Amino acid sequence: MCVVSVSPDGTKMVAVGDTNQVFVYNISRQGQYELIQTLNTVKDAGFSCAWDHSSTKFAVGCQDGFVCLWDVRRSKRLTQLTSQQTNGRGAVRSVKFSQSSSLDLLAFTEHTSFVNVIDARTFETRDILRIGTPTAELNLTGLTFSSDSRSIFVGTEQTILEYDDEGYRLVPSESNVFRHLHRLFLYYQKFYFNYLLRWPEYNVIATSLDGRPIGYVMGKSEGTDSNWHGHVTVLTVAPSYRRLGVARQLMRRLEEVSEAGQMWFVDLFVRISNVAAVRMYQGMGYSIYRRVLQYYSGPEEDGLDMRKALSKDRLKQSIIPLKHPVHASDLDY
Ligand SMILES: CC(C)(COP(=O)(O)OP(=O)(O)OC[C@H]1O[C@@H](n2cnc3c(N)ncnc32)[C@H](O)[C@@H]1OP(=O)(O)O)[C@@H](O)C(=O)NCCC(=O)NCCS
Known part of the structure; x- marks a missing residue:
């Protein structure tokens, strides 16, 4: 038996079968396959x-009973x-x-009875769906996700069942991953629309060819007066397009x-541990104004x-660093 999966961008393929080895291939534009990595599962053969x-x-x-996860850019298991x-x-x-990408989920079926739904951003939170009953195992x-990822279709030997957070088979717990991520999605939808309506010129998308x-x-x-400034709320580049100068x-x-x-000036907030972003901003002339x-x-x-003075601030007054850290609750801007 051999099962393969091609990456959505069409550049990679993974193949598993009657062995604990996992084969990763590069797919060239001409459609040629080159083996680039051979990895190992925990012990037993891959099924999917x-x-x-x-x-x-x-x-x-x-x-x-293991699901092994890798990032194709590294050989160590994630x-x-x-x-x-x-x-x-x-x-x-x-x-x-x-x-x-609005609902990042991973789901897997066990041979009988259980479907596991996992938050694929961290792989730490999971919901478990029981299919059938303890006395009537199926x-x-x-399984497959619907195109909007709001529901999962699970195949049994007799039928196909649909599970979602509103459908006829409710995912039981209030704290389920579906509901949490969906709420987050609705929140961000509102948040993004507000930005697009109020500051359209500040919201820019980069696209591939x-x-x-x-x-x-x-x-x-x-801001007002000498605090009148541009603010960066979100900046992100898809992992496979990083280090190409897109963010810059x-x-x-x-x-x-x-x-x-x-x-x-222009300002932004960045996590102190986000070395890549801090380095990028510093490379573009931003400096640390204060620690929050x-x-x-x-x-x-x-x-x-972090702030960068614009040409209006000829004396660069806006970027003179504060001597002491401030608390988040002290921030006006
Ligand atoms: C930070 C991020 C936006 C950078 O995007 P990018 O398109 O890869 O950045 P660029 O290619 O324009 O890189 C510009 C410079 O940033 C620095 N940089 C970017 N990624 C880096 C990394 N992983 N490690 C070290 N420096 C890095 C480099 O100095 C780079 O210049 P160089 O490639 O000439 O050396 C991207 O990594 C990302 O989306 N991260 C997740 C979201 C995030 O952290 N956003 C910022 C929140 S404030």
Whole structure:
């Protein structure tokens, strides 16, 4: 038996079969396959494999009840998950990632009775769906997500069942991953629309040559008098398009808009541990204006308020660093 999965961007393929080895291939533009990595599962053969929507992470579901996860850019396993059942009933039959980036989920079926739904951003939170009852166990044949990732279809030997947070088979717990991520999605939808309506010129999307979004910056103008400035709210670039100068270009656009608006400076907040971003901002002329204690939650961490003076601030008064850190509750801007 051999099962393969091609990454959504069409550049990689993973293959598993009657062995504990996992084969990763590069697919060239001419359609040629080159073996680039041979990895090992925990012990037993892989039964199913799948890529996440960013084409960087892939999962392999195994006969011994493990799901092994890798990032294609590294040979070390990212993590491994286990089934609810330890005997042959826990053998992983089907593993899938949701393909809509607004709900990052991984789901896998066990041979009987259980579907595991995991938050694929951290792989730490999971919901467990019980199919059938303890006295009437059902063999599970496979699963797939709906295109909007709001529900999961689970195949049994007799039928296909749909599970979602509003459908006829409710995911039971209030704290379930579906509901949590969906709420988060609705929150962000509102948040993003507000930005697009109020500061359209500050919201820029970078696309690949074939028109797919690969990164974006969201920002706004705020403050009065010498505090009139541009603010970077979100900046992100898809993992497979990083280190190509995309973020730098997006930031330049935001700076141009702020210059055109006669602003004094541009500022942003960044996690103190986000070395890549801090280095990028420093490389573009940003400096640390102040440290903000416990600015971030989940995990709790201090933030750096970084600023770059624009041409209106000829004396660069706006970026003179504060001598002491401030607390998040002291911030006006
Ligand atoms: C930070 C981020 C936006 C950078 O995007 P990017 O398009 O890869 O950045 P660029 O290619 O424009 O890189 C510009 C410079 O940043 C620095 N940089 C970027 N990624 C880096 C990394 N992983 N390690 C060290 N430096 C890095 C480098 O100095 C780089 O210049 P160089 O490639 O000429 O050496 C991207 O890594 C990302 O989306 N991260 C997750 C979201 C995030 O942290 N956003 C910022 C929140 S404030």
